[in-house]
Amino acid sequence: MVRHVKDVMCERFMVVTPDETLQSIMNKFQLANVHNLAVVDEGKLIGEISDKYVSLAVSPFVNTAAEQHRDVQTLHKHVHQIMNRHVTTLAVDDELDSAVAMMLERDISWLPVVDSEMHLVGVLSYVDILRDMVGFPKLV
Numbered sequence: 001m002v003r004h005v006k007d008v009m010c011e012r013f014m015v016v017t018p019d020e021t022l023q024s025i026m027n028k029f030q031l032a033n034v035h036n037l038a039v040v041d042e043g044k045l046i047g048e049i050s051d052k053y054v055s056l057a058v059s060p061f062v063n064t065a066a067e068q069h070r071d072v073q074t075l076h077k078h079v080h081q082i083m084n085r086h087v088t089t090l091a092v093d094d095e096l097d098s099a100v101a102m103m104l105e106r107d108i109s110w111l112p113v114v115d116s117e118m119h120l121v122g123v124l125s126y127v128d129i130l131r132d133m134v135g136f137p138k139l140v
Helices: 022-032 051-057 069-076 096-106 126-133
Strands: 036-041 044-050 110-114 120-125
Touching: 022 036, 022 051, 022 069, 036 120, 044 051, 044 110, 096 110, 096 126, 120 126
Parallel strands: none
Antiparallel strands: 036 044, 110 120
16 A cells, blocks of 8 residues: 555644744744754745754854853854755655655655645655554644
8 A cells, every 4th residue: 555645744743934933933943852953034924943953053152151142143143044944845745755755855755745836735754654553643
């Protein structure tokens, strides 16, 4: 039986907007316990941002004894300044095997799932795939 992305994807996800500050999304990463967030504008996927991008953009001196004003200012950068605009996406009817192969080939841990108009409808992560493999219920 051929499995599709829609059979495994998670329909519960958090998004950010391009104008949010890095300080704001750092809190979202922590709250949601995720490493990647979709960037949505007017309901459409326009990019993605990872905690790795944020850690590279924020001064390493923030919240240290050496912190200066310019370090704190890095927290006020906006998502659109550092987000990835070239996002690989999936469709709900894509075959799961193909999606997994793509994730492995490109060393990607998650992929946004969009409809034909680029509206975000879900995300597929390696955790969703592992949950499915061992028979855990799908997160919705």
